[in-house]
Amino acid sequence: MNGTFETTELLRLLFVIAIIAEAMTAALAAGKREMDWVGVCVLGCVTALGGGSIRDVLLGHYPLTWVEHPSYLLLTGGGALFTIAVARYMHKLRNIFLFLDAVGLIVFTVIGCNVAIGLELPMVIVVASGMITGCAGGVLRDILCNSIPLLFRSELYATVSMFTGLLYIGGLALGLDHDLVMAVSMALGLALRLLALRYGWSMPKFVYGGNIH
Numbered sequence: 001m002n003g004t005f006e007t008t009e010l011l012r013l014l015f016v017i018a019i020i021a022e023a024m025t026a027a028l029a030a031g032k033r034e035m036d037w038v039g040v041c042v043l044g045c046v047t048a049l050g051g052g053s054i055r056d057v058l059l060g061h062y063p064l065t066w067v068e069h070p071s072y073l074l075l076t077g078g079g080a081l082f083t084i085a086v087a088r089y090m091h092k093l094r095n096i097f098l099f100l101d102a103v104g105l106i107v108f109t110v111i112g113c114n115v116a117i118g119l120e121l122p123m124v125i126v127v128a129s130g131m132i133t134g135c136a137g138g139v140l141r142d143i144l145c146n147s148i149p150l151l152f153r154s155e156l157y158a159t160v161s162m163f164t165g166l167l168y169i170g171g172l173a174l175g176l177d178h179d180l181v182m183a184v185s186m187a188l189g190l191a192l193r194l195l196a197l198r199y200g201w202s203m204p205k206f207v208y209g210g211n212i213h
Contacts, residue, residue: 016072018108019075020048027084029147030145033146044077045080046141049072051132052064055129059115059129103190106134109134110165110186123173127169130164134164160196168181
C-alpha cells in the first residue's frame with residue numbers, strides 16, 4: 001500500500017466545494033454567537049482548513065495546505081463573509097449544506113489518508129490521519145463557539161470517517177484499483193452519513209449520574 005496517489009481533478013474540485021461549504025456553515029455558527037466580521041472570517045477559515053493543518057503538524061507534513069495554496073484562505077474567508085450577505089436565505093438551503101458537509105467529511109477523510117500513505121505510515125495512523133482531517137475542523141469550530149463538539153456527541157460523524165478510511169485502505173491493501181477503491185469507499189461513506197442523518201442513527205450514549213466521591 002506504500003506510495004503516493006495523485007489527487008484527481010474531481011477530488012480537488014470536491015475539496016474546494018467542501019471547504020467553502022464548511023466555511024459558510026461555520027459563519028452561521030459565528031452569527032449565532034454574535035461574532036464580528038473578523039470572527040466570522042476566522043472561524044470559517046479555521047473550520048474549513050483546521051483539520052488538515054492539525055494533521056500536517058502532527059505528521060510533520062509541510063508546507064501546510066493553505067500555505068502551499070493561499071487561494072484556499074481567500075475562498076474560505078470569502079465564503080464566510082458572503083454568508084453574512086445571504087444569511088436570511090440560508091435556512092432554505094439547509095439540506096444542501098447538510099449534503100455538502102457529508103461530502104466534505106468523506107473527501108477530507110480520503111485526502112487525509114492519502115497524506116499518511118504518502119509518508120508510508122502504519123495503517124492505524126493512516127485511518128487516524130483521515131479522521132483528523134475530516135473531523136478536527138468541526139471540533140475547533142465548536143470549541144471556539146463554546147459548544148460540545150459534534151465529534152463527542154452520539155451522532156454518526158467520526159464513525160463515518162473511520163468507516164470510510166478503513167474501506168479505503170482496506171481496498172488498497174488488497175491491491176485493487178485505486179480509483180475504484182476511492183469511488184466505492186467515498187460512495188459507501190457518503191451513503192452511511194446521509195442515512196444516519198435521514199433516520200437519526202447514532203452511537204450509544206454513556207450516561208453516568210453517580211457520585212465519584
